[in-house]
Amino acid sequence: MDKAGANTALSHERLGATLVFLSAVIWSFGGAIARFLTISDSWTIVFWRALFAGLFLLGFLLLRDGPRKTFALYRTMGIPGLLVAFGFATASTCFVIAISYTTVANVVLIQAGIPLIAALMAWILFRERIAPSTWIAIGAVIIGVAIMVLGAPLFSGGALSEPNTAAASTYPNAWIGNLLALTIAIVFAMTTVVTRRFPNVRQTPGASAGCFAAALFAASQAGSLSVTTGELGILFVFGALNLGLGMALFVTGARLIPSAFAALLGTAETVLGPVWVAIIHGEIPGIETMVGGGIVLAALIAYLASTLRKTAPALSGQQSQKA
Numbered sequence: 001m002d003k004a005g006a007n008t009a010l011s012h013e014r015l016g017a018t019l020v021f022l023s024a025v026i027w028s029f030g031g032a033i034a035r036f037l038t039i040s041d042s043w044t045i046v047f048w049r050a051l052f053a054g055l056f057l058l059g060f061l062l063l064r065d066g067p068r069k070t071f072a073l074y075r076t077m078g079i080p081g082l083l084v085a086f087g088f089a090t091a092s093t094c095f096v097i098a099i100s101y102t103t104v105a106n107v108v109l110i111q112a113g114i115p116l117i118a119a120l121m122a123w124i125l126f127r128e129r130i131a132p133s134t135w136i137a138i139g140a141v142i143i144g145v146a147i148m149v150l151g152a153p154l155f156s157g158g159a160l161s162e163p164n165t166a167a168a169s170t171y172p173n174a175w176i177g178n179l180l181a182l183t184i185a186i187v188f189a190m191t192t193v194v195t196r197r198f199p200n201v202r203q204t205p206g207a208s209a210g211c212f213a214a215a216l217f218a219a220s221q222a223g224s225l226s227v228t229t230g231e232l233g234i235l236f237v238f239g240a241l242n243l244g245l246g247m248a249l250f251v252t253g254a255r256l257i258p259s260a261f262a263a264l265l266g267t268a269e270t271v272l273g274p275v276w277v278a279i280i281h282g283e284i285p286g287i288e289t290m291v292g293g294g295i296v297l298a299a300l301i302a303y304l305a306s307t308l309r310k311t312a313p314a315l316s317g318q319q320s321q322k323a
Contacts, residue, residue, distance in 0.1 A: 016256025020265045023250035026242060028272035031104030033238045034096065035281045039231060042097045043222035047215050048232070050092055052239025053247070054211030060248045061204055073205040080198040084206030087191035089214040092243065094180040094187075102177025105274035105285035106148055109293030110181040112270040112300050113141040115263050117189035118196075125193065133306060140299035145185075147292030149178040203251050211243075260307040267304070270297060 039045050061070040077085070098107045116138045122128040130138070171177065195201050219225065227235065254262040274293075277283045285293070 012256045016253040017261065017265060019249045019253025020257065020262045021268060023246045023253065024266045024268035025272065026246040026249065028108075028269040029276055030095070030238070030242050031099055031108065031273050032276040032280045033234065033242055034099055035104075035277060035283070036234050037231060037238075039227060041223050042100050043218045044225055044227065045235065045238075046093050046096045047218035047222055047225055048227065048235040049096060049239035049243060050089075050211045050215035050218060052236050053092070053243040054208050054215060056240040056244030057204055057208035057211065057247060060244070061208065070205075073202055074209065077201075077205055077209070080194050080201040081206045081209070083194045084191050084201060084203060085210035085213060087187040087194075088207045088210030089217070090187045090210075091184045092211065093214050093218065094184045098177040098180035098184070100177070101180070102171050102174040103274075103283055103285045103289060104277045105283075105289045105293060106174065106178055107181040107184070108270050108273040109289060109296055110145055110148055110178065111185050111188070112267065112293070112296045113145055114185050114188045114192065115300065116141045116303060117185055118192040121189050122193050122196070126197070134303060137299040137303040141296050144292040144295030144299065145182065147288050147295070149175065149182060150288070204247070207247055258308065260304050264301070264304040264308060267297065267301060270300075 034045070037045060058070075061073065065073065095107065116134070119128075119130055119134055120138050123130050195203060250262075250266075274283075274285060274289075278285075
């Protein structure tokens, strides 16, 4: 590659890294935005958020690819694309319901294990080789998630029990939210495996189809879809900007950089999400979240950094993901 080509490739990687990092920052505000909503029916929130996100992503596709190609992308999604749609519909629905049962920190930190859950899933389904260091990281994630899901009982009765008191009283059924967060991690890991096994699968059509499916299902479950003008504005930001724009930036940038680098940049969402909620709403996670989440995050960063060192030279000139 000549100097001009090398400079162009470097410019593309910098642009990709910037877009992926911005997507992580935008996604990190999801929990803080949700906490401004006072709507008691979570299904109403799911409906409006999914609808706004689906419309935004559809508009993004029409603007980027034109009507004819956009229609072709939906028509040729196939089973892999439908699996992506199912995963996105399930995850976007579970997120809204999960944060009504537990802290935002619990939800985003449990989701941090997605790349390692995907590696484990690929080994189970396709016998993809897993390096010893990855097995160690997977074990650490399992331990960290178990600490968060089991929650306060692990730390009760001692010096560490006090930070749990407020969280336990605010979220007495936190285990429901924790299990929903684990469901999000599993379905997103499935989506990761699908897109890895079928590299021609485009994520955006599946994501938008998943949003419309989630909105349709939520409409059948909600007691009422009526919201105030102020609530509708928050829901627009929550759906179109937080979910839709974040997805558009991610799929655009992730095509320009190695997948491990994209995942590493994505940890910004995990780190910043609990911070925004703590600063804006005063929601402080319990000690079990700090301990378990710290284990998960440390294992993830170590795994991604190791993967990036091994694969970056080979992947720097290739597309790592398809939008």
